[in-house]
Amino acid sequence: MPNAETAKLLHAFAALADLGEEIAATRDFEQMVRSTLHVVLGALGLRRGAVAEYDAASSAFTFVAAWGMGDDAPSELKFDARQLDEALREAGEPSRYFERRIRSSFRAEFESWQIAIVSPLVVREELVGVILLGGKATEEAFTSDEREVVGTMARHIGVGIHNHRLLREIETRAEENRKLYEDLRSVYRNTVRAFAAAIDCKDKYTQGHSERVGKYSEWIAREMGWDEVSVEEIAIGGYLHDVGKLVVERDIINAPYRIDAKQSSELNRHPAAGFEILAPLHDTEATIPIVAKYHHERVDGRGYPEGLAGDKIPLCAKIVNVADSFDAMTTDRTYKRRKEFPEVVEDFRKSTGKQFAPQPVVALCRALLKELDGETRERRFTRLLGKDYLQKETCRPLLLSLLEELEAGERAAVGSI
Amino acid sequence: MAEQAGEQPVRSERTGDVAVVYASDYLTKLSGERVERECRRRLEEGCRALVVDFSQTGLVNSIAVSILLGVIDAANRAKAPLVFANVKDQAKQIFELLGLTRHVKLARDQQDALDMIADSNAVGFATNTKAASD
Missing domain, CATH: 1.10.3210.10 (Hypothetical protein af1432)
Incomplete structure (x- = not known):
């Protein structure tokens, strides 16, 4: 029998495998985020948590999934990441930097929501979201291994969100192209009809x-x-x-x-x-x-x-x-x-x-x-x-x-x- | 919350003031959230204690743990005693490891669970009286 710490790590590793499967599964964005939140909470036995997607255009985190938050479940937090680029370059690791900035921006909210871990979701230095986690059901403090597990999972979820964004962008472009193609076809058909009318004009x-x-x-x-x-x-x-x-x-x-x-x-x-x-x-x-x-x-x-x-x-x-x-x-x-x-x-x-x-x-x-x-x-x-x-x-x-x-x-x- | 189209309803029954909700195998996927919703529905309709029955549940994974923590949260908010019954060894180990057993009692079977709730005097009910079933 493995000792408790080893057993916890084995459970967390199994959860990591589940996480990959949940991210790769083909279903809608919200379901993907919700499933991954469950995996993270269940991996460490955390009683509450939420995942928000960051939209640079509106400078806001929009919460996509929350669990165990009751009436505290937030919907949106305003946060301007664009102003931080300069500092980010100087600060080194983006995740650490964003974590500090997000924590300091929402200290009161996180305290009232009993948030223990704030893990920014960063892909190629771009902030794509944040995962907020409450305390453990064991009421013990987080170990460094557990923090490492959260960091690894956050990277996976960040990539998952990033990929879904790319997919959405591709779908939007494809839809735009389809409309453009339809417009062109319509112009083509109308041109042909006009041409046909011109041909017939020769013969009264x-x-x-x-x-x-x-x-x-x-x-x-x-x-x-x-x-x-x-x-x-x-x-x-x-x-x-x-x-x-x-x-x-x-x-x-x-x-x-x-x-x-x-x-x-x-x-x-x-x-x-x-x-x-x-x-x-x-x-x-x-x-x-x-x-x-x-x-x-x-x-x-x-x-x-x-x-x-x-x-x-x-x-x-x-x-x-x-x-x-x-x-x-x-x-x-x-x-x-x-x-x-x-x-x-x-x-x-x-x-x-x-x-x-x-x-x-x-x-x-x-x-x-x-x-x-x-x-x-x-x-x-x-x-x-x-x-x-x-x-x-x-x-x-x-x-x-x-x-x-x-x-x-x-x-x-x-x-x- | 209403069941989504195409989803099998979660089996549950009511014995006096106690609701017994069957966890089944839904728990390991996102669809397991239905179990938590069913527990909340039973609490909202007036049940004063909950038994979650794992007799038809296979392996328990991280998603299941998270959803069960949601069930614990719902029971806590309603101040309703909560007992897990027929929990298999693999699940029991995980529940102990991750601290779920600090917030919930484990019972050998459903009757044992009902007895535990009766003994706790948290609610008054006749353990063998089946008031309603669905």
Whole structure:
């Protein structure tokens, strides 16, 4: 059996191990401080104690934890550590110096609170807090070993508080960065929308076209289960898909008649021109320039600019192709009025597998059905198409029939592989 | 103080004017503060003596010692006799070493604790009368 002093030291060493665990445990700051206070009090059998954090900005100790203090538990003590820097450098060991200054500043308070030990928490000469300890339950005086134990524990707690402060600072900075990033994204989105509006200004009959294509593309991609980052990219791709029209003569775009072959060839330059404009701003493999380049390709290979077919056409371009055509069919143009919804469905029926890839058409149908069935709170299609355009009684059966047909086609295609 | 969400309530029961609070294994962590709160709650509701039962308590560490010193403090402030019952040897050694036994009596078991409190004449109660339990 060890003698009493050795047994006490063994208990204190065990407490030191507990202290490390409590400081390292991932929980909130107050709980960490509270636990460590218990460890110190329990290590030496002390009847009361408190831990305060020091805030240089407000020149005050704020008490984070107190135990056994009853109604004496303080909340704050004003203490200006900044004025002490000069003296601190001359005094040598910071802990001793701070202890003397804190004791002399609060002599009356410590006496009434029955504080026996004042141990400043100092990390790299910076005061981060103080631990105040009452007398022992044995009512004996503190031995030098016990004072040493308190000093060691105070250093650990000081580091714990310092680390939590750093963590809080990092969290604050991370939050600031997140807000900044959100602001930048918002500026980016608004810039893109403004740019889309500028593109559409060239064509008096397609005002709002780019924004609508962006929105339809976004809804189709989301219906296809794309993640939010990809959905946002394709939305921007939709907004900017016609950016190449900026290099096409306004007269050709606004021609109030069907344009001739030469004019058509001029107009058909816009996908490649759009790619040239957007590629320097993004990776050439990125969705946005790819969408601009390939949104007029057809799955049967009869599109432009490259005449790509089937799987050679990037899916993002297939989506914007459907969104672009849907908007062209459902808005008035220079030389023709918009189609009624049954005609739109019929066009999709005829052209899917030729002009359009089936998956985005299926996704568009499902998104429309969800709105008709009231599964979405927002009536987003209705807002763009007008409230009388989508009539549930007529539109729903048409969409269901087209979906059934397209899904049967998909199943047959999978079965034939 | 109300129990925090997700915390198991501390088991305690009342025998006449004496509250028996079970320390369980909560004591070794911060959650052990619930034991002290339960003791204070019992004192505030009118109990005039406390027994803390350690029959379901394993090892006692520094956090447990600190919390028990809080229990001692609460009992002292209420001038209520306090007895620890069913204390295991490891815990007993620590309590003696750190001076807890200067402020609290140790009993073999709960009945022994109730007898000690009755003998002390600090409060008048019938040891075998269970007035309430929760």
